[in-house]
Amino acid sequence: MKKSPWNENEIEDMLRELPKLKDNRTKEEVMAGIYAKKKKKRSLQLIAGIASLFLMIVFASAIWMGREYEVSQGEQESNRKLSVPESEQSSDYEGRGAKTKENSSEDAQENQALSSKHAQMQSKDEALDIEPFAHGQEKAFAHAIYEDELKHSSAITLGVPDDQMNIIVPISIKLRAFDESDTLNQLVRQMAAIDEKRYGLADYFPLDVSFNEGNDKNTAHIEFQEDSPLLDDGLFLLSMEETLLYHNIEKLIFTTDGKQGARFSHGGFLTKLDIPQYKHRTYLLYQKNESSPRLLVPSTAQYQDFAEALQAGKRQSEINGISPAIPTDLNWERIKSIGNHVTIHLAEDSAFENSEQVLQALEAILFIAKDFGYETVKFENAPIEKVGNLDLTGDIAVPRAPNQMK
Amino acid sequence: MNSNLPLFFYQRRSVVILRMKLDRVTFYTSLTTIFMNGCGEMMNSVFHDLYEKYHQExxxxxxxxxxxxxxxxxxxxxxxxxxxxxxxxxxxxxSEKTWMYSIARNVTIDYFRKQKGWKDKIFANFDWNRQSIEDYQPIPEEVAILNEDIQNLYQCLNRCTTNQRSVIILRYIQGMSIAETAEILTWSESKVKTTQHRALKAIKKLLEDLSAKEGSGIEKIPMERKRN
Known part of the structure; x- marks a missing residue:
């Protein structure tokens, strides 16, 4: 083996030799810079203040106008009551809508436009097999998708960067069953349809590249245009790795304008990328804010062994929005593995209850196990038999994909 | 004067121009009142004090x-x-010094975060555990005049994770002790030691890669260096 030309002591010496870098500005210039910066900040705050005041006025007047409208509508209806028979007085929403239509043709048009938009949205949701989304009703906790749930359906998982573009969060969507050969088309379709903001993630998809099947079903092919901004995007390859990991694709082949390979500014020139199936990571929680769902997210760090990764699932992170997935009071005494099976013997004093927090922690553990190549997990010495749908009395098969979105 | 415009327009404009001129005249003399907003003279003297002691580092x-x-x-x-x-x-x-360094590090990390937010991936290796390969930042003059090894080392620094880079800069360039570094980063001393060790290993690997790339197979002979 070729001996390295540097040893660590030499590198340490070289580091100490790095030159002193000086700020050539005078003290007064620095102060002037601070002054300008503070002034800029203040004016930005002022603009923000004025903008929010303006918005408040707009909202307040909208509410006021709305009230006036309601009042006038109420008056109109009470006037109508004089001539409308008793049976029609107990009319429902549609009846009232009809009355409004009679009164105002403009309103009628608006209603029509809204209802057609609503219908459009509904048909879009039906096509995607996703329940229509009600704003503000996003579930706080996203379950994993298990293999036995996929008898008559299929799942698509996308690796989406978080709001601050620090980590990749896998998001899974259950669809009507489709053939495995159609996976790439389904992926592209879901990339176009996903509303990342809804989950507190960055608006990342769709991507301006074309996906094609490779020579075999485990290979995908990505074609870039030479000036594609994705080539400068440090998260692109990570997002692809996370996405394709769940769809049995083991290799990505790149071409740029028909030529073999692609030059990534952060990864150099690559003709292909192997997608590792087992990355030995831990799982943590990501939640942008209280109104967005709590999602399981794989760490960027990798760990030597399963026990270390489990322990890391309890650690706090420096990244914004990331918190431990496993509570510190959920403890285990020993971990034993045989082949693809791992047994976790829970400690006597382990805090364990049938709660969403414990369920999500257990799912995190199952995904960590999956990342280490285990297929089944047994929790021994659990004080209760079931947590959510997980039956702790037997072996639990590791889930197919995390963060099912409905 | 454009007769279409009302008189008060010109009156207001002249007031603005006058204020701008006054601003320019009084700008430097009013520098001492930069921190007067709730801070007063004390802040002014604090700035001078901190500037003298720590600005360059x-x-x-x-x-x-x-x-x-x-x-x-x-x-x-x-x-x-x-x-x-x-x-x-x-x-x-x-200490005042470690406190200032902590703030400086937080400011830097916030800046990286913002860059990420704006999808500017110059610092793609910010994500603690990832490494980027390319580096487009120009080499400062002070480094450019030194030998190739040092220049390569400077380039490699950017390819370490943010944590590794922080430790390397604090320990070897700023000359901080392990304890001071741990205090600045609010880590344990053992974490500093581990990160330092990993950073050195990473730099070694990057230097080797760079050397292989540049020499395209020709083994690079390191400069002879006298150990202190």
């Missing part, structure tokens, strides 16, 4: 972290703004 730390002169100049100003805001809350639990 703070600037150097941020420069090595960001590898960009303009950014370093801008961020070091932000450090002062934050210090002025937080100065009253400084409890003296840590």
């Amino acid at each position: 703070m600037y150097q730390f941020i420069y090595y972290m960001t590898k960009n002169r303009e950014t370093a100049e801008d961020l070091v100003q932000e450090v002062y703004i934050r210090i002025m805001k937080a100065y009253e809350r400084f409890e003296g639990k840590s």
